[in-house]
Amino acid sequence: MNPAADLAFFQNLYNGVSLYVVPEHTTAAASVEVPPPTEAAASALPVAQVLSEALPTPAAPEQPTPVAAAPVPAAVPQPAIAPSVASAPAAPPTPVAAKLPSLANLKAQSPPPAPPVASPAPVREPVVPTLAQLPAAAAAPAGRVQPTPTQSPVAHIPFSTLGSNPNGLIILVRLPETEFRKLPRNVFLNNILKAIRLIVEDVVLVNVEHPSYPVALCTLRQALGARQFIAFGKNLLDVAVYTTQPYEPVLLFGDTAFLGASEISMLEYDAGRKKQLWQAMQRMFL
Structure with a gap:
């Protein structure tokens, strides 16, 4: 299929036919002032006409007779129907995480100090003073009994x-x-x-x-x-x-x-x- 020919065909087929009719149920709706068409909408018609003139018109295939819509009164201009923009769905609320306690004010808990081990008291060695060179003792006087290191008459003295x-x-x-x-x-x-x-x-x-x-x-x-x-x-x-x-x-x-x-x-x-x-x-x- 030729996309360009299909486009031109549908443009000629629905040219001048309103696909949407504004209902006139109430007087308030008819008295609504319709804003003039925008520049983008006004420029769309010449572009369609240029394309229809440049492209050859294909043979119209047998189609069922379309149902003509009710004519729009000339006094009421055709409003530009802006495509309705669906509002974006609201994002689901983000679950609030439970607030943890701050650790900034907490002091690092060090392990309890080990009890001091009492060191044993140093054992002091007995001191033996060093003797100098001493002279020998004099001999006992004559007639005096000199005790010996092994025998003595006073060995019993307490x-x-x-x-x-x-x-x-x-x-x-x-x-x-x-x-x-x-x-x-x-x-x-x-x-x-x-x-x-x-x-x-x-x-x-x-x-x-x-x-x-x-x-x-x-x-x-x-x-x-x-x-x-x-x-x-x-x-x-x-x-x-x-x-x-x-x-x-x-x-x-x-x-x-x-x-x-x-x-x-x-x-x-x-x-x-x-x-x-x-x-x-x-x-x-x-």
Whole structure:
């Protein structure tokens, strides 16, 4: 089929025929002022006429006689029927998502801190002060019985101790029981030990309980096993009674260092004796 010929045929067939008649039911509808045709509608007729003149008119096929529409009165111009534009269907409402709580104000929850593990307290090793080169003790006077490290006539003399470092320094004193118990807190004694880099825990305090006789070295060796002594008082160690002098450190029997001094109660208030004690301790340990 020829599309151009078909177009011309239908244009000639329906030329001058109104396909739509405006009903005149009411007076209000007839009195409606019809707007003049637009330029686009006016220009459509010449274009159709030009096409009909340029194209040959095909033979009209036998068609059923069309029903003529009622003529339109000449007084009423033909209105331009604008195609009705169907309104676009309204878009379905967008479902509103449930509003989530804002996380901006929430703080990051860190895991609870682990409980601190208590580290074990460091174990302090007992300190044994280093001895210097000491002179040997003098021999006992003639007619005096000198006890030995293994035998002594005063081996039965009792004594009490404070401390738990048997291989450390032995501090010999003769005090009443109540004063002896307070001795570890004595300021002067602690200062003396600090001067040779020791503390009370590094020494053993020995209290001779007999008012006149000394304690035996053999008994102390058997109970404590120590070899270094500082005696604050007179007649405190049997082997040092006749062979030592105050503030003169000596070496007894080749392996036992001994230093004699005055009582602690006298040294606390005597600057001259304090100086003598410090010089003797320097010769013994430093």
